[in-house]
Amino acid sequence: SQKIEQNSEALNIQEGKTATLTCNYTNYSPAYLQWYRQDPGRGPVFLLLIRENEKEKRKERLKVTFDTTLKQSLFHITASQPADSATYLCALPRDSNYQLIWGAGTKLIIKP
């Protein structure tokens, strides 16, 4: 069955630098992949969706790439700010239907 791997270790980045988070999946390539942000004590909030035929997607300071050969998506935050500190989750549809399966998330800490 499909599995998603995200770095379980927290990522510490200096303010102003680019933060890069990784999402790897193990089996079939999904039709799309989504990224969400989750703050402590809150539900995830949708950020970006990238489809299998798109190599890159941007939204303000956010950029997502999708490499179906490597079975990997990278999530970049440029000019990072302390307010970007949160846990970032990736999600993609299961093989049998469109229900999402989720990574455990990577905690990002932006230090001033």
Added chain:
Amino acid sequence: ETGVTQTPRHLVMGMTNKKSLKCEQHLGHNAMYWYKQSAKKPLELMFVYNFKEQTENNSVPSRFSPECPNSSHLFLHLHTLQPEDSALYLCASSPSTSGESDTQYFGPGTRLTVL
């Protein structure tokens, strides 16, 4: 605010108690979901409702019982829970379950502690 509300935000219950979690969405969506989130683990999908009909039950123990009286409201009835059921329970909604790229909108969750 995402347009999805959950009550209560925190709940402490004993193993013999019966309680219910409530979720309401104000987005006009047709699909609603219950997820369980334990520390450092991926979100676990529990139940899916589409147009008030349950379309998925991910082998959830019968001590969790969902109810969806209409497309805007979703309940999770809890009965004789175990301490390992302590977690954050998240409700989400989406326009439907048939769209390949339907984004899910989450409520703030209910932090459940079972003593």
